[in-house]
Each structure stands twice: as C-alpha cells, then as structure tokens.
Amino acid sequence: MxxxxxxxxxxxxxxxxxxxxxxxxxxxxxxxxxxxxxxxxxxxxxxxxxxxxxxxxxxxxxxxxxxxxHKILKVLKNIGEITVRSSLTDYTFLLSDTILNSQASLLKEVNKNKDAFYTSSRGVNETNIVVSNALNTMVETLFREEKMTQKVEDLASITVKLPEENVVIPGIYYFIFQRLAWEGIILHEVISTTNEFTIIVGEGQIDKAFKVIKDLKNL
Structure with a gap:
C-alpha cells in the first residue's frame, strides 16, 4: 500500500x-x-x-x-594525498586490432620518462589516453594508423587517495562529483583504481576543483 x-x-x-x-x-x-x-x-x-x-x-x-x-563524511575526512598535474592532453581513439600494440609502444617510451604523466581507460568502442603535452608528438606518431576521434589540450588532473574503506561505503563518489557539479566544473575524464581516483578538468577550472576536493576534509 x-x-x-x-x-x-x-x-x-x-x-x-x-x-x-x-x-x-x-x-x-x-x-x-x-x-x-x-x-x-x-x-x-x-x-x-x-x-x-x-x-x-x-x-x-x-x-x-x-x-x-555519518559514514561518508567520516571517510572524506581521511582523504589522503591530493596530487595536481597540469599541461595535459586527452586523446580518444576508436578501438582496433592494432591499438594495443600502439599502446605497448607508447608505454615503452613513457617508462623512459619518469616525470611524464600517462593514464588510459578502455571502453567498449573507444579508448582514452591522457598524457603530458610533451608526449603529444610521440602519441600522434605511434598512433598515426589509428582513428582519433578527439583531442583536447590545456587540461589538468587531480588525483585523490581515498581511505581503504571507500570500497564498502556507498555514495562516496556521488558525494564528491555532486559538489564538483554544483560548482560548474566539467569533468573531461574520470579514472579510478581501488583506492584512488583521478579527474581531468580544464586548466582554467583546476583551482576551483582542487578547492572543492580539499574542502571535503573539513565538512
């Protein structure tokens, strides 16, 4: 009833x-x-x-x-290291039979430059690669046979280390992203691992995004 x-x-x-x-x-x-x-x-x-x-x-x-x-804010108060990187480029390529080979070649080169930023995510039909601007020429050379559908420059990243209990508390990501949305922050990419997540935003919004995430510790 x-x-x-x-x-x-x-x-x-x-x-x-x-x-x-x-x-x-x-x-x-x-x-x-x-x-x-x-x-x-x-x-x-x-x-x-x-x-x-x-x-x-x-x-x-x-x-x-x-x-x-209660539970969500308890986790957020224990947010760990927050790392910011600037001067990034986001590439989107359609999946192909050769794209993994292209990525393997890129990883070999990235390993030679420990200061370079690199992250990627793979979907059903496309893959994204975010790298330091200094690697742009290398990416475009190694992926010249792939179908690039988007390239966005002048980006920055914020990587947040979360407490281990984040995996058993529902609503943490919603809580964070809702506050970013309230501030009008556009998320170009979101990449996560078990206890970390990285957001990619425009360089013009990085200061505001950093403040939103940093202030979560004081809620």
Whole structure:
C-alpha cells in the first residue's frame, strides 16, 4: 500500500540535486510541498494536504542528513594525498586490432620518462589516453594508423587517495562529483583504481576543483 511518506521518498530519490539539498537543510519545505503536491496526489490517487507532505519531507530530510553526514563524511575526512598535474592532453581513439600494440609502444617510451604523466581507460568502442603535452608528438606518431576521434589540450588532473574503506561505503563518489557539479566544473575524464581516483578538468577550472576536493576534509 502506498503511503505519503513512501511516495515522497521515491519522488525525492529521482532528483539527486534535490536530495542533496534536502540533506543539507537548504530548502523551504513548505514551498517544496506545494510544488510536488500535484504529483504526489496523482501517484496516490487522492487529495493530500500540504502539511502532510511537509511532515514527510521533514522526516526524510532528517534521515538523509544522518546518512549523508555519518559514514561518508567520516571517510572524506581521511582523504589522503591530493596530487595536481597540469599541461595535459586527452586523446580518444576508436578501438582496433592494432591499438594495443600502439599502446605497448607508447608505454615503452613513457617508462623512459619518469616525470611524464600517462593514464588510459578502455571502453567498449573507444579508448582514452591522457598524457603530458610533451608526449603529444610521440602519441600522434605511434598512433598515426589509428582513428582519433578527439583531442583536447590545456587540461589538468587531480588525483585523490581515498581511505581503504571507500570500497564498502556507498555514495562516496556521488558525494564528491555532486559538489564538483554544483560548482560548474566539467569533468573531461574520470579514472579510478581501488583506492584512488583521478579527474581531468580544464586548466582554467583546476583551482576551483582542487578547492572543492580539499574542502571535503573539513565538512
């Protein structure tokens, strides 16, 4: 049986930004109840008083605030080293029968330059390679037979070391990326390992992105 509380909760869960704003207590619940009231009534099939929706929102926001600020923030306060690199280029190539050979050749050259930045990710149809600008000529030479679909320069990276418990706490990446989105930061790439993640952003946004991530330790 549907209840006002369950319908309100399901509605809020479909609106990630609204969910986060509720958890932080920055929304006028009375105004919100008037806005979502018609949809709640439609799902319940009956008239619903605004006060009942407000009460459901209050209970939900209190519960969400606890969940958002307990386990997740405990992990974020223990964020480790944050490393920033600039002057990067992001290449996208279509997958082919020879692309692994091209990557192997590139890795041999990268190993000769310990100061160079290199990371890559592989999807179903394409692969991305992010390198220091100094390696651009090498990449374009070694991958000259591959189909390049995109090249973006003037990028920077932020690599964040997370505590080991990040793998058993749901919502950590959402919490981080939601705050980056709120600041209007465009993520060109996201690369992660078990206890690290790297975001690639435009050099013009690197200072703002770094501040957002650094401030997570003080929430």
């Amino acid at each position: 549907k209840t006002i509380s369950s319908v309100v909760e399901n509605y809020i869960k479909t609106k990630p930004f609204l969910q986060s704003a509720l958890a932080q207590g920055i929304i006028n619940l009375t105004s919100l109840s008037r806005i979502i009231g018609p949809e709640i009534e439609e799902q319940l099939g009956k008239e619903v008083r605004s006060g009942a929706v407000v009460m459901a929102l209050k209970r939900l926001s209190s519960d969400m605030e606890f969940r958002a600020t």
